Amino acid sequence: MNRSKRRAAVNAAGVLVFAVSVFPVFWMVSTAFKPNDEIFASTPRPLPGHATFQHFDFVLNGGVAGVGFFTYLRNSVVVALATVVVSGLLALLAATAVARFRFRFRTVFLVMLLTVQMVPAEALVIPLFLDLKRADLLNSLPGLTVVYIGFALPFSIWMLRGFVAAVPKELEEAAWIDGAGPVRTFLKVLLPLVAPGLVATSIFSFITAWNEFIFAYTFLGDQDKYTLPIMLQYFFGRTGNDWGPIMAASTLLTLPVIAFFLLVQRRMVAGLTAGAVKG
Amino acid sequence: MVDTATAVRRPPGRTSSGPARPHRRRRRRLGPYLLILPTLVVIGLLLFWPMIQIGVMSRQKVGNRQLAGEPAESVGTENFRQIFGDPLFWQSLRHTVYFAAVAVTLTLFVGTLVGLLLNRLGRRMSTFVAGGVMIAWATPPITAAIIFTWLFGSTGGVVNWFLDSLPDWLVGGNWTDFNWFHRPLTTYTVLTICVVWQSFPFIAVSVLAGLKSVPGELYEAARVDGAGAWRTFWAITVPLLRPIFMVLIVLSIIWDFKVFTQLFVMSGLANRDAFNLSLYAYSEAFGRLNPSLGLGSAVAAVLTLVLLFVTAAYVRVMVRQGETR
Numbered sequence: 001m002n003r004s005k006r007r008a009a010v011n012a013a014g015v016l017v018f019a020v021s022v023f024p025v026f027w028m029v030s031t032a033f034k035p036n037d038e039i040f041a042s043t044p045r046p047l048p049g050h051a052t053f054q055h056f057d058f059v060l061n062g063g064v065a066g067v068g069f070f071t072y073l074r075n076s077v078v079v080a081l082a083t084v085v086v087s088g089l090l091a092l093l094a095a096t097a098v099a100r101f102r103f104r105f106r107t108v109f110l111v112m113l114l115t116v117q118m119v120p121a122e123a124l125v126i127p128l129f130l131d132l133k134r135a136d137l138l139n140s141l142p143g144l145t146v147v148y149i150g151f152a153l154p155f156s157i158w159m160l161r162g163f164v165a166a167v168p169k170e171l172e173e174a175a176w177i178d179g180a181g182p183v184r185t186f187l188k189v190l191l192p193l194v195a196p197g198l199v200a201t202s203i204f205s206f207i208t209a210w211n212e213f214i215f216a217y218t219f220l221g222d223q224d225k226y227t228l229p230i231m232l233q234y235f236f237g238r239t240g241n242d243w244g245p246i247m248a249a250s251t252l253l254t255l256p257v258i259a260f261f262l263l264v265q266r267r268m269v270a271g272l273t274a275g276a277v278k279g
Numbered sequence: 280m281v282d283t284a285t286a287v288r289r290p291p292g293r294t295s296s297g298p299a300r301p302h303r304r305r306r307r308r309l310g311p312y313l314l315i316l317p318t319l320v321v322i323g324l325l326l327f328w329p330m331i332q333i334g335v336m337s338r339q340k341v342g343n344r345q346l347a348g349e350p351a352e353s354v355g356t357e358n359f360r361q362i363f364g365d366p367l368f369w370q371s372l373r374h375t376v377y378f379a380a381v382a383v384t385l386t387l388f389v390g391t392l393v394g395l396l397l398n399r400l401g402r403r404m405s406t407f408v409a410g411g412v413m414i415a416w417a418t419p420p421i422t423a424a425i426i427f428t429w430l431f432g433s434t435g436g437v438v439n440w441f442l443d444s445l446p447d448w449l450v451g452g453n454w455t456d457f458n459w460f461h462r463p464l465t466t467y468t469v470l471t472i473c474v475v476w477q478s479f480p481f482i483a484v485s486v487l488a489g490l491k492s493v494p495g496e497l498y499e500a501a502r503v504d505g506a507g508a509w510r511t512f513w514a515i516t517v518p519l520l521r522p523i524f525m526v527l528i529v530l531s532i533i534w535d536f537k538v539f540t541q542l543f544v545m546s547g548l549a550n551r552d553a554f555n556l557s558l559y560a561y562s563e564a565f566g567r568l569n570p571s572l573g574l575g576s577a578v579a580a581v582l583t584l585v586l587l588f589v590t591a592a593y594v595r596v597m598v599r600q601g602e603t604r
Contacts, residue, residue, distance in 0.1 A: 014400050017393055018411035024426045024476065025414050027437065031429065040435040042455075090317045097314035109315060110603040111594055116326045118590040120537040122557035123579035126564045126572055127332035128325070133346070150325025153318060182310075211419035213540040218565065229421040233544065236425055243429055250422040261417035262410060 025254065031247040032056065039243050055248035063245060064235045067223050069252070072231040079141055079227060080209040083148040084202045090149075091156035091201060092164075096190070098157070099164035117154045125218050132219060139221040147215050152205040159204065163197025164190070207257060228253045333583060336576035343569055351573075358577040362563075367551060368578065371559040378467055378555060379535040385475045386531055387524075390482020395512075397483060398490045409484070416480035424544035427473040431459040463553040466546050473541055478534065482527055489523045490516065522600055529593040533586055556582045 031039055032055055034048040060069045098106060128147055129138070137143025167190060175185040213229045220226055226234065232249055239246065337358055339351040362368045393412065397405050418426075431438045433456050442454040459465045493516065501511045539557040546553040548566045560582060564575025597603060 010396065010399050011401075011404055013396055014404050014408045017396060018408045021411040021415040021476075021480070024423070024430060025418060027430060028422070028426045042440075044435065044437050044440055090321065093314040094318040097311035101311035101314075103311040106311070107603050111598065112322075114594050114597055114603070115587075115590055116322055118533050118586060118593065119326055119330060120557070120579075120582055120586055122537050122539045123333060123560065123583045124326070124329045126560070126575050126579055127329035127336060129565075130332070130336075130341075130346075130572065131329065147325060150321050153321055154326075157318065207417075211421065213421050213543075214561075229419065232421055232425065236544065237547075241432060241434060243432075243435065246425060247429065250425055254418055254422045257419060258414055258417045261413055 025258070028247050028254070029251050031243055032251045034244065036244055055244040056252075058245050059249045059252065064231055064249065067226075069231075069249075071224055072226055072228050073252075075141060075225060076210060076227040076229075079145050079148065080206045082142075082145045083152055083209040084205045086145075087149045087152040087156050087205050088198060088202050090153060091160050092191075092194070092198065094153075094157045095160035095164045096186070099161050100169075113154045113158055117158070121151060121214055125214055128215070129218055138219055139225060140219075141225060144216060144219055144227075145209075147219075148205075148209045148212060151212075152208050156201045156205055159201050160194070160197055163194050163200075166197075167193045203260060207260070210257060330583065333576045333580050336573055337580045339573045339576075341572035341576070345572075346570070354573065358573050362574060362577050362581075367554065368559060370552075371554040371556050372581075374463065374467065374553070375536060375555040375557075378471065378538070379532055382471050382474050382478075382535040382538075383528065383531045385471065386478045386535070387482055387528065389475060390479040390527075391486050393479060393483035394486025394490065395516075397487045409487075412480040412483055415476055416484075418477065420477065420540040421544065423473055423477050424541040427469055427476075427541075428460070428545055431469045433458045460545060460550075466542075466550075466553045470538070470542055470545060473545075474535060474538060478531065482531070485523060485527055486520065489520045493519050522596070525596045526593070526600075529589060529596065532589050533593070536586060536589070537582065 030047055033051045033053075035050055035052045035054070038045060038049055062068050064072075097103070098110065132138045132143045132147075135143070137146070171189050171193070172185050175189045180188065211229065212227075213233070216227045216230045217233065220230060223234070232246075232253055235249055236246055336351070338353055338355060339345075339358075340354050341351050345351045397409055397412075400408060430436060433439060438459075439454045439457055442450050442457075443452070459469050497515050497519075498511060501515055506514065537557050538555065539561070542553070542555060542558055543561075546558075548558065548562050551562070554562065556578060560575050560578035562575075563578055564570060564572045
């Protein structure tokens with residue numbers, strides 16, 4: 001095979017991979033805009049013939065059990081943001097300890113982080129349900145947030161550690177010599193330099209909390225407390241195959257995450273590879 | 280998601296220039312312990328304590344009366360005797376293991392191929408395809424499950440329509456009303472496609488990061504020596520990416536072993552025939568009018584133990600690769 005033919009074959013494979021990756025999401029969005037007769041037509045068409053907003057209208061205006069979509073959106077955003085802020089702060093402290101100090105039990109701590117990352121939420125949901133019940137935090141967004149913080153923390157530390165270690169130590173030492181105390185050094189030298197890593201880590205915790213299903217499904221009882229994934233599951237379970245509104249709701253849940261992902265794609269990959277530079 | 284690129288990026292034998300500088304030693308004292316204290320409290324309360332509770336509760340009767348505040352009564356090994364005597368437990372375990380085996384193999388196969396492809400594509404094309412692949416990765420599990428239920432639906436589902444439009448000698452006829460979620464085997468087929476679609480991007484991106492770290496001279500040398508693409512792949516790429524594959528395989532096993540959300544959406548708690556371990560545990564604990572958190576904990580304990588064994592392999596690989604240094 002000559003060169004240009006091979007090039008064309010590789011590119012064709014690339015287009016195929018792209019198509020397969022994107023198709024389900026494309027189909028979701030396309031269905032969300034189709035009127036019902038097109039959704040259930042015996043020969044499906046790729047794009048809506050007469051695009052309509054009726055399904056979005058239905059979802060946004062309290063079509064899901066009378067609670068407005070924005071209540072669910074607010075619940076999801078509040079829980080995810082609180083998770084990001086608290087786990088980010090705790091992770092930054094711990095990552096600094098691990099990347100900047102050598103102390104007894106440091107290796108034990110690191111191995112523990114690796115291990116607890118893998119503990120199945122599907123198992124822990126049972127005792128955590130009881131614990132939250134005892135603490136009177138069942139059916140409450142703060143209770144849910146606390147659990148999310150615990151689950152987002154180990155990976156956040158692991159990821160941030162690489163970013164902290166990548167900051168040249170000499171900078172901090174220079175600050176020390178110039179008479180800055182530990183707090184000032186941290187705020188004025190380390191924090192600004194670690195900020196990109198903090199952003200990447202925050203995105204991971206945000207998506208973890210935004211997508212989470214099993215805890216939210218188990219802990220939340222009242223509809224006005226539901227996060228978006230639980231709203232979607234509830235709606236899906238109740239309406240069966242009313243695909244127009246279901247796909248509209250799915251689109252509203254999914255597109256922010258995808259936009260986020262694509263927007264910070266570079267940084268995400270940078271985050272994944274950032275561990276490469278470490279102490 | 281865990282960073283695996285480190286496994287590849289770090290050139291062998293690079294000495295750590297990190298924490299242990301002699302003149303720092305004097306200042307260590309309490310500092311690091313105070314910094315990790317909040318983390319220890321959070322992880323202890325939310326991950327370790329519940330793990331212990333699973334062990335305790337798996338030997339107790341915890342039902343409605345206990346939920347109402349009565350103390351739990353110990354039942355010894357009765358819970359385990361009960362689940363090991365339940366054919367549904369063994370069927371769920373079989374489903375879990377078979378599914379993980381198939382899904383992990385497919386994910387790694389597809390992911391590696393796509394990683395290699397991304398590496399061969401031109402820069403613009405590579406960014407374009409990687410963008411598409413990211414979309415599959417970014418889709419939340421709950422929506423992925425719902426979308427695939429719709430794609431494989433029996434009224435208006437695009438997959439059945441497509442299969443029907445293929446010649447009958449190839450795939451058979453009468454697909455229009457085929458119900459994929461009627462039997463465990465077909466349910467798991469859809470589940471596998473859905474999970475592989477979501478998880479191959481992570482493998483592809485990791486493999487790509489690994490490939491980028493392989494020095495070009497090696498390939499150059501192989502070409503000069505007259506090695507073909509196939510030979511180069513097996514003699515250079517595979518051995519160099521071995522560490523990354525170890526991590527990816529173990530992570531994939533752990534993730535696919537406990538899949539819950541997707542199966543929950545596609546098949547649900549009512550469809551006991553299609554349970555895997557996660558769903559079985561959940562159903563025992565919460566899925567009935569008279570919940571039995573003790574029985575659920577016994578199943579959860581089995582699930583956790585299996586995963587801890589796999590995790591031990593993971594930790595070993597990571598420690599060996601110097602990740603905890």
